[in-house]
Amino acid sequence: MGFFNKIVDNMVSEKVPRKRRKRLIVFVALITLLSMTTATVAWFTVNTFAGVDNLDIKISMSAQLKVGMENYGTDLTKYTKVITNEMVDSYLQKQGKRLEDIMLDPVTTTNGIRFTNQRGTEKEPNDRSYLEFECYFIATEDMWVHLTTESTEQGEDDGTKVTTTSTGAKADVVNCARVDFSTDRNGTAIYEPNRVTPVNGQTTFDLPTGTMQYSNNTRLFHLEQLTPTKVTIRIWVDGEDPQCDDDVQDAQLGVQLGFVGCDENNVPIS
Structure with a gap:
């Protein structure tokens, strides 16, 4: 004493x-x-080895919008309307990593770019703790890109949502998840599903429930016509979130992201 x-x-x-x-x-x-x-209750117990497991990713594009894991210039035939787990895994394998090895051990961040663990040690991307990959968005006309909860194609259920098949206390993993999007021109936007009170000084946004309403708050980045734009996407579970405790270890996490292009008045472009 x-x-x-x-x-x-x-x-x-x-x-x-x-x-x-x-x-x-x-x-x-x-x-x-x-x-x-x-102050440390929210984190997993220090020195545990079981993070959030079985991460499933699906990314879909609306009309006039495409994406690729590489910059293919203006050759639209080489871009696609989706990014899948397999595409992300191929990207990681070029770095000597595998998607199945990323356990999503808790980290936290103030700006969505630099991440630290419970001890304050800076963590590298794709080293168990958080997923980071780059892709290139391209559009047939100028637009603002937004996340959307609506389906990007008729008959598809591919709007943005963060889900889990885990039950009981493990299901709280959906409240600990974060996704951010960074571009050189527009900075970083952090999506916090089921947003309550942001932690660690983060500035985050959530999507409306029910009918999707587009606004400046749901804007991610701007695209110029036929100009590929590099976007860095990061997915993590935040150790500062009150529900990020030992109960959500080994949980399954599904991250489905739907993107739509809007004009300067936030009206979707069809």
């Missing part, structure tokens, strides 16, 4: 009798210890 005595001694008035002051110092020290303990 000597360490805490030194910290809190100055907080206790010299006018308080010495015997009572010692009791106050111990009381303040206990409160300090309690706050240090409760």
Whole structure:
């Protein structure tokens, strides 16, 4: 307790009798210890090896919008309307990584670019803790790209949603997930599904329930006609989220992202 005595001694008035002051110092020290303990409740237990498992990804494009894992210039025939797990895995294999090896151990970030673990150690992308990959968006006309909960094609259920097949307490994993999108021109936007109170100083957005409403808040980045734009996508579970505890270890996480292009008035382009 000597360490805490030194910290809190100055907080206790010299006018308080010495015997009572010692009791106050111990009381303040206990409160300090309690706050240090409760501040780490949200994280997985340190040194566990089981992160969030079985990550499933599906990315779909609406009309006038395509995507590729490489920059193919203006050759639209080489771009596709979807990105699948297999495409992401092929991208990772060029780095000597595999999608199945990324366990999504908890990390946190303030800006969606630099990530640290519970100890404050900076983590590298695709090293168990979080998924990061690059792709190139291209459009047939100028547009703002938004996430959408609506289907990108009629008859398809491919709108944005974060889901799990896990049950019980593990199902809380959907509330811990984050996805961000970074471009050189427009910076980084962080999508927080089931958003309540952002953590660690993050600026995040959620999508409306029910009918999709497009606004400046749902904008991700701008595309110029037939100009490929590199977008870095990152997926992680945030250790600072109150529901990111041991209960969601080994949970299954499905991330489905639907993109739509809108004009400057946020009206979808068909």
